[in-house]
Amino acid sequence: MPNNLVLNITYVLVLLFLGYVFGRRAESRHYKDIVRRESRLLQLPTINGKQPLGDISVVNCTLVRGSVVISVDYFKRMLAGLRAFFGGEMQAYETLLDRARREAVLRMKESCPGAVQIINLRIETSSIYRGAESVGSVEVLAYGTALYGEQPAESGFVPKVLPTPTRAAQPARSGPTG
Amino acid sequence: MFISNIETIPGKQVIACQGVVAGSTVRAKHAGRDLMAGLKNIFGGELKGYTELLEESREQAIDRMKRQAARLGANAIVNVRFSTSSVAAGAAEIYVYGTAVTVTD
Numbered sequence: 001m002p003n004n005l006v007l008n009i010t011y012v013l014v015l016l017f018l019g020y021v022f023g024r025r026a027e028s029r030h031y032k033d034i035v036r037r038e039s040r041l042l043q044l045p046t047i048n049g050k051q052p053l054g055d056i057s058v059v060n061c062t063l064v065r066g067s068v069v070i071s072v073d074y075f076k077r078m079l080a081g082l083r084a085f086f087g088g089e090m091q092a093y094e095t096l097l098d099r100a101r102r103e104a105v106l107r108m109k110e111s112c113p114g115a116v117q118i119i120n121l122r123i124e125t126s127s128i129y130r131g132a133e134s135v136g137s138v139e140v141l142a143y144g145t146a147l148y149g150e151q152p153a154e155s156g157f158v159p160k161v162l163p164t165p166t167r168a169a170q171p172a173r174s175g176p177t178g
Numbered sequence: 179m180f181i182s183n184i185e186t187i188p189g190k191q192v193i194a195c196q197g198v199v200a201g202s203t204v205r206a207k208h209a210g211r212d213l214m215a216g217l218k219n220i221f222g223g224e225l226k227g228y229t230e231l232l233e234e235s236r237e238q239a240i241d242r243m244k245r246q247a248a249r250l251g252a253n254a255i256v257n258v259r260f261s262t263s264s265v266a267a268g269a270a271e272i273y274v275y276g277t278a279v280t281v282t283d
Contacts, residue, residue: 015220019221026223057189062181063240068224073221074219074221120182122260124261126263126264128228139228139262141236149189
């Protein structure tokens with residue numbers, strides 16, 4: 001049945017195209033959004049140690065958390081499938097995880113306006129499955145203890161926004177490179 | 179109730195320990211959310227339905243843990259940890275646990 005075959009191939013190609021265009025747009029948009037929000041929240045020190053930075057007088061503390069579930073697009077999943085065959089670095093999934101982690105940390109920070117520090121940051125990742133097959137989406141949970149009180153004059157905290165992976169900033173490339 | 183994921187409550191003193199308290203919940207997503215997730219699997223992006231679902235579950239698990247601590251007469255929970263596991267297809271268990279303590283200024 002050649003007709004059926006053509007239909008099937010067209011279907012996959014359309015999905016690939018849609019995934020490529022929309023996935024790429026969503027990713028670069030998301031990265032722009034992440035960088036903008038990260039620079040806004042730079043002055044809230046977040047550390048994964050248990051001792052607060054500087055001499056801080058704490059009046060209150062709460063557990064804060066942020067989480068996000070992100071899915072990879074069809075094109076990248078196909079690319080990752082090829083990679084799984086040949087072995088090597090899976091850049092498609094690296095950016096997915098990077099975006100998810102940074103988004104989760106940002107949501108955590110945004111959930112506690114007025115806090116002066118977040119200590120003991122923990123990040124957990126779990127993959128979400130639908131039925132038996134993996135759908136390539138991940139859940140990231142970030143949590144920590146937010147401290148409220150008097151910010152120390154000198155904490156030695158010099159924050160900077162992290163760079164985004166070069167690939168997201170580059171212009172569109174054509175096709176999988178194997 | 180004070181909750182933290184470090185061993186103490188900053189600025190307070192632990193005077194009694196009531197032992198480990200925990201809260202858990204198992205949730206499944208409904209079909210509508212699954213349909214949206216299917217679409218998002220083509221286009222990529224955040225699965226908002228799942229994010230909300232897991233957030234609600236976590237809220238409930240924390241609530242249950244707090245209630246347990248309150249029953250023991252504690253006014254704070256320290257060293258809180260989260261854990262997630264998928265127990266069945268399309269369902270996840272959210273588990274949260276910590277140590278119930280009594281603190282004073």
